Amino acid sequence: MSRTAKAKGIVALAVGAAAVVAGVPALAGAATTDSHRAAPPTVTIDFTGTNSASGAANAIGAGFGGTATAKDATGAQVATVYDQCTKDAISVDSATAFCTADLVFTDGDQVTFTAVVPIDNPLTAKYPKKFDGVVTGGTGAYKGLAGAVHVTNTALAVYELSWDA
Secondary structure: OOHHHHHHHHHHHHHHHHHHHHHHHHHHHHHHHHHOOOOOOOEEEEOOOOOOOOOOOOOOOOEEEEEEEEEOOOOOEEEEEEEEEEEEEEOOOEEEEEEEEEEEEOOOOEEEEEEEEEEEOOOOOOOOEEEEEEEEEEOHHHOOOOEEEEEEEEEOOEEEEEEEO
């Protein structure tokens, strides 16, 4: 191979490598943008009277669901929450349910998540109780949202949600 051919090959290799290196930040920027969507506000949801786990059959696979209002720290309604749960484990004083929830914010944007929810007998339950869920997606300002939702069960059927998304 002549020196000219080698030089052209090295230049082509260098140009190709430079293009790859230059393209990496651009690709990283797009991925970073998608993973840093707006985090939903911290909310309190109250399913009291609308979501009766005790009303569902006391058997594995029994389902229940409901709706609740989601309020921000000022007490203003910011979303409506829809959930559907299936009992996965049952004992004398508790049940464990796999739940899917959809928060529909007043502007129409949505956030969905799933969680394995511990449900204690209301007569023996001790609060607060904390557990985490997995954010499964979102729309609008929350499109591409992923991460964790941190749930604190503060009273019977009352939950505070904060986000690691």
